[in-house]
Amino acid sequence: MAQRELKMCLPGDTGVGKSSIVWRFVEDSFDPNINLTIGASFMTKTVQYQNEMHKFLIWDTAGQERDSFQALKNWVKELRQHGPPNIVVAIAGNKCDLSDAREVLEKDAKDYADSIHAIFVETSTKNAINIHEVF
Ligand SMILES: Nc1nc2c(ncn2[C@@H]2O[C@H](COP(=O)(O)OP(=O)(O)OP(=O)(O)O)[C@@H](O)[C@H]2O)c(=O)[nH]1
16 A cells, blocks of 8 residues: 655743644644653654555644744745745644633634745644544
């Protein structure tokens, strides 16, 4: 069976849940005490889709900034300027289970995603919501 490799990188603010998204996707589990990422980590997962195997090569980066929505906009600028031309940008509005602590309105995030032609989904690694949709 044919195999396709998909390279993915998860930039984003510290503590937003990047490692948790990878962990939920790769291991289908959630760790409330997951360690913060030092530098970067790398994981792979292979899934069959239609008649092809898809091997995800996933680089999870250590976040630094503190305003996650502004950090996202800075990352998108960097990716557009320096990334490959055929890059696909997907935005995960994570921790949607914590609706009382919401920091970014869903509409604002959706409008921004539309303006840059990015995929947008609200996710929860804790409750396993929309994780496969991101990937
Ligand atoms: N309630 C809730 N907590 C989450 C969710 N995703 C992640 N967390 C928690 O948020 C904290 C930070 O998650 P990480 O996955 O380490 O975040 P990160 O973006 O990789 O952080 P850095 O490694 O510092 O860049 C951990 O305590 C997670 O358990 C979620 O969907 N819901």
